[in-house]
Amino acid sequence: MIDLLIFFIGVSLLLYVLMGGSDFGAGILELLPAGPLRDRQKHVINRAMGPVWEANHMWMILIVVILFMGFPMIFTTLMIALHLPMLALLVGIVVRGAAFTFRHYDAIQDATSQRVYTWLFGLSSLWTSFWLGIIAASLNRGIIDPEAREVWQAYFAPWWGAYPLAVGAFIACIYAFLASIYLVGETDDPALRRRFLRLGAVFNLLVVAMGGIVFAASLRERESLATAFLRSPANLIVLGFATALFIALWRLVAQRRTFLTRAVAAGQVALILTGWWLLYAPNAVLTARGPLSFYATAAPPATLRQLVLALLVGSAFIFPSLYFLLRVFKTADGQGLHPPHSERDAKP
Amino acid sequence: MDDLLAARATMGFSLGFHIVFAAVGMTMPFLMSAAHYRYLTRRDPVYLELTRMWMKGVAILFAVGAVSGTVLSFELGLLWPGFMRHAGAIIGMPFSWEGTAFFLEAIAIGLFLYGWKRMPPWWHWFAGLMVGVSGFASGIFVVAANAWMNSPTGFDWVDGAALNVDPVAAMFNRAWLHQSLHMQLAALQAVGFAVGGIHAWLLLRGRAPDLNRKALKIAMLLGAIASLLQPFAGHFAGERVAALQPAKLAAIEGHFTTSTWAPLTLGGIPDAEAREMKGGWKIPGLLSLLAHRDPRAEVIGLDRFPRDEWPPLVVTHVAFQIMVAIGSLLALLGACHLWLRRRAAFPRWYLWTLVGAAPLGLIAMEAGWVVTEVGRQPWIIYGILKTKDAVTPVPGMVYHFWLFLILYLGLAAATAWLLHRQIRAAHSKFGG
Numbered sequence: 001m002i003d004l005l006i007f008f009i010g011v012s013l014l015l016y017v018l019m020g021g022s023d024f025g026a027g028i029l030e031l032l033p034a035g036p037l038r039d040r041q042k043h044v045i046n047r048a049m050g051p052v053w054e055a056n057h058m059w060m061i062l063i064v065v066i067l068f069m070g071f072p073m074i075f076t077t078l079m080i081a082l083h084l085p086m087l088a089l090l091v092g093i094v095v096r097g098a099a100f101t102f103r104h105y106d107a108i109q110d111a112t113s114q115r116v117y118t119w120l121f122g123l124s125s126l127w128t129s130f131w132l133g134i135i136a137a138s139l140n141r142g143i144i145d146p147e148a149r150e151v152w153q154a155y156f157a158p159w160w161g162a163y164p165l166a167v168g169a170f171i172a173c174i175y176a177f178l179a180s181i182y183l184v185g186e187t188d189d190p191a192l193r194r195r196f197l198r199l200g201a202v203f204n205l206l207v208v209a210m211g212g213i214v215f216a217a218s219l220r221e222r223e224s225l226a227t228a229f230l231r232s233p234a235n236l237i238v239l240g241f242a243t244a245l246f247i248a249l250w251r252l253v254a255q256r257r258t259f260l261t262r263a264v265a266a267g268q269v270a271l272i273l274t275g276w277w278l279l280y281a282p283n284a285v286l287t288a289r290g291p292l293s294f295y296a297t298a299a300p301p302a303t304l305r306q307l308v309l310a311l312l313v314g315s316a317f318i319f320p321s322l323y324f325l326l327r328v329f330k331t332a333d334g335q336g337l338h339p340p341h342s343e344r345d346a347k348p
Numbered sequence: 349m350d351d352l353l354a355a356r357a358t359m360g361f362s363l364g365f366h367i368v369f370a371a372v373g374m375t376m377p378f379l380m381s382a383a384h385y386r387y388l389t390r391r392d393p394v395y396l397e398l399t400r401m402w403m404k405g406v407a408i409l410f411a412v413g414a415v416s417g418t419v420l421s422f423e424l425g426l427l428w429p430g431f432m433r434h435a436g437a438i439i440g441m442p443f444s445w446e447g448t449a450f451f452l453e454a455i456a457i458g459l460f461l462y463g464w465k466r467m468p469p470w471w472h473w474f475a476g477l478m479v480g481v482s483g484f485a486s487g488i489f490v491v492a493a494n495a496w497m498n499s500p501t502g503f504d505w506v507d508g509a510a511l512n513v514d515p516v517a518a519m520f521n522r523a524w525l526h527q528s529l530h531m532q533l534a535a536l537q538a539v540g541f542a543v544g545g546i547h548a549w550l551l552l553r554g555r556a557p558d559l560n561r562k563a564l565k566i567a568m569l570l571g572a573i574a575s576l577l578q579p580f581a582g583h584f585a586g587e588r589v590a591a592l593q594p595a596k597l598a599a600i601e602g603h604f605t606t607s608t609w610a611p612l613t614l615g616g617i618p619d620a621e622a623r624e625m626k627g628g629w630k631i632p633g634l635l636s637l638l639a640h641r642d643p644r645a646e647v648i649g650l651d652r653f654p655r656d657e658w659p660p661l662v663v664t665h666v667a668f669q670i671m672v673a674i675g676s677l678l679a680l681l682g683a684c685h686l687w688l689r690r691r692a693a694f695p696r697w698y699l700w701t702l703v704g705a706a707p708l709g710l711i712a713m714e715a716g717w718v719v720t721e722v723g724r725q726p727w728i729i730y731g732i733l734k735t736k737d738a739v740t741p742v743p744g745m746v747y748h749f750w751l752f753l754i755l756y757l758g759l760a761a762a763t764a765w766l767l768h769r770q771i772r773a774a775h776s777k778f779g780g
């Protein structure tokens with residue numbers, strides 16, 4: 001039962017990072033100067049994200065619900081110790097969702113308001129990914145202390161420091177990388193394709209560089225990611241594999257194999273995430289008072305049974321409809337979504 | 349403002365904000381599907397235009413509903429960890445089903461909004477309908493979770509911990525039926541009247557008369573039927589509250605002393621110090637009759653509860669009066685609509701009345717939630733756990749409160765501005 005739930009959390013997390021992450025990355029890309037390509041880029045991003053962002057966003061809600069129903073101790077511990085980063089995250093989520101939708105559905109698309117929406121969307125995408133990284137980094141530092149009373153120790157120390165900041169930046173780079181690779185296949189416009197390819201290469205390098213910085217920063221931590229990593233040969237293999245895939249990735253890009261390129265980029269990110277996950281599983285959080293493992297904090301069996309039932313029944317509906325959604329919008333041409341309500345958007 | 353008050357206020361306005369969009373998200377897709385159905389069967393392009401117009405409203409409001417709902421699912425832990433520690437495992441079940449329903453809803457809305465030319469027409473129509481169906485289902489689930497806080501079952505409370513948890517029994521607690529019935533009707537009614545009012549106003553301005561008339565008829569049919577059923581659902585809720593939460597009923601009615609032939613008070617302000625109702629119009633025996641179907645029945649008063657377990661009296665009572673007054677008025681208007689429905693043109697006085705009534709359903713809905721939530725105080729889980737013992741230990745909640753208040757006010761203003769532009773653009777296209 002618990003294993004199944006851990007599996008569901010893992011899968012949701014993975015899908016959130018892969019699918020939601022490229023939505024975040026698209027926002028980050030829009031912050032970068034694009035010169036004359038600006039409007040065309042916006043149009044491609046609207047078209048690519050519009051139909052799917054709500055669904056992508058649901059993975060995160062699913063994780064929250066599984067946590068508070070199945071592992072309430074973990075949920076409440078995090079919500080207390082990481083109150084501030086969670087708040088920052090929420091502000092970002094609110095602004096981002098609103099700005100993206102408003103930009104697309106504002107009936108009067110004048111330049112000023114469009115610029116404001118785009119700017120808000122980009123900034124909040126960067127902001128939210130950054131805080132997601134900070135939260136992820138804070139889980140395993142061993143600083144969260146449920147019994148701390150002193151304000152700094154209880155509410156700031158758990159997430160403050162070079163290491164979480166580095167992970168925040170790392171996540172933002174991963175998202176931007178995913179988005180660039182992903183968007184290459186969303187357009188036939190040669191100039192835009194070139195732009196996304198270039199951005200993909202830049203962020204690829206940044207991901208590697210930031211990965212190094214994360215490792216370095218973690219050396220100064222009490223519970224160090226780097227030393228944990230080096231102790232575990234399986235993880236080194238995973239990491240080596242992820243790095244090796246870069247070569248495959250750029251060969252595929254050169255051959256314009258859209259689908260395979262995406263799959264390889266997603267595979268790389270999945271490997272990084274799996275490596276991180278394997279490092280700590282089955283512990284969800286390392287606190288100053290010891291680890292909080294999924295096994296030790298699980299809700300009573302009756303609850304877990306209901307949760308698993310809901311997830312299984314839900315999956316039986318969700319996965320086919322999700323597949324249908326992706327098939328309707330993401331196959332073949334990657335072009336030509338011109339619903340009758342938005343001829344206006346189709347103009348460059 | 350102390351931390352507890354700040355947390356309560358934050359929870360109150362975030363929910364009060366979300367519920368508006370949730371109600372829209374549960375109702376508008378049905379209106380939209382009705383118009384879409386008409387278009388597909390009659391091929392009248394006005395219905396297509398209407399479907400698209402409503403669809404854009406749904407898209408905007410849905411997004412705001414989704415982000416504000418996300419905030420809520422975090423806030424349960426950010427504000428009330430002491431509650432979630434116990435309650436998570438017990439009432440997570442409706443939330444997990446709700447999550448499933450949302451997921452389907454999010455997928456369906458993607459298909460509907462962007463699928464116009466990519467799916468066979470009737471599949472596309474079905475996707476739009478599914479947005480409404482899954483939204484409606486999630487509304488029922490989440491209200492069942494709330495009902496458990498009012499009528500906690502499905503566990504044994506031993507030394508401050510929940511044992512023998514039975515999530516199924518918790519979900520189907522004794523308050524879920526009346527609350528979700530009443531809430532779902534409220535959503536249909538409130539949004540039906542709000543949309544009807546907007547189109548009535550556009551008709552009065554002489555804009556696109558054919559389109560707005562059709563729109564008004566669809567929205568008001570739903571609103572009128574719901575508003576005629578609602579007083580019965582409300583009465584049912586009242587009976588259940590009398591049985592399950594006598595302190596809440598006493599606060600609703602400002603009923604201080606346990607008595608037979610208990611009176612119903614219209615208007616008036618309860619005075620907790622003097623322990624009596626000030627002003628108002630008393631109808632002897634009516635409260636007993638409504639609560640227990642017998643004018644001689646005994647109705648428990650606040651005197652049976654220690655002073656520190658009384659809910660805030662004035663807020664609860666006034667909110668209840670507002671809800672019932674509006675409920676009665678809208679029921680009348682609903683009957684009026686069914687009677688005028690087949691006329692070739694709606695009389696101007698009627699259109700003006702609808703414009704005036706547009707916000708009333710939403711106000712009643714907010715008032716009803718205030719009755720339910722404030723009337724449960726000081727308990728977060730009725731009779732089990734006090735709100736003050738559930739609040740987060742994080743200090744400085746006032747800042748959290750102000751941050752989110754400003755964020756939400758900004759979001760509300762932006763949404764209103766956007767909808768205004770929507771209507772303006774639609775009508776400059778039609779002329780008139």
Ligand code: HDD
Nearest residue numbers: 527530531534579582583585586672675712713716717720
């Ligand atoms: C359009 C909105 C609307 C209208 C017209 C009414 N209500 Fe209502 N009422 C609600 C919307 C609402 C609500 C917001 O949906 C509540 C809050 C929680 C719930 O389940 O429903 C509610 C709660 C609520 C409760 C408390 C339930 C509880 O705490 O368990 C009672 C006793 C009533 N209502 C009674 C009535 C009566 C006698 C009405 C007479 C017409 C009435 N309501 C009209």
Ligand code: HEM
Nearest residue numbers: 356359360363364367490491493494717721722727728735
């Ligand atoms: C959407 C309609 C709702 C509205 C407008 C609403 C309104 C409010 C208000 C005004 C309060 C503050 C009461 C006070 O402290 O005096 C409150 C508290 C609370 N509500 Fe609701 N509520 C709604 C639905 C729900 C639902 C569906 C749940 C959960 C399943 C819920 C859970 C809570 C919790 C946990 C608190 C804090 C504890 C408390 O004050 O008792 N509410 N709500």
Ligand code: HEM
Nearest residue numbers: 369370373374410413414417418420421450454483487490
């Ligand atoms: C504590 C209380 C609540 C929580 C935690 C909560 C949570 C959520 C979440 C996470 C979403 C976003 C789903 C998405 O991304 O699509 C959402 C949307 C929604 N919620 Fe709530 N909700 C609460 C109260 C309510 C209530 C009281 C109702 C109605 C009775 C309601 C009905 C809906 C509906 C219909 C949606 C769909 C979005 C829309 O149409 O705007 N929720 N809620």
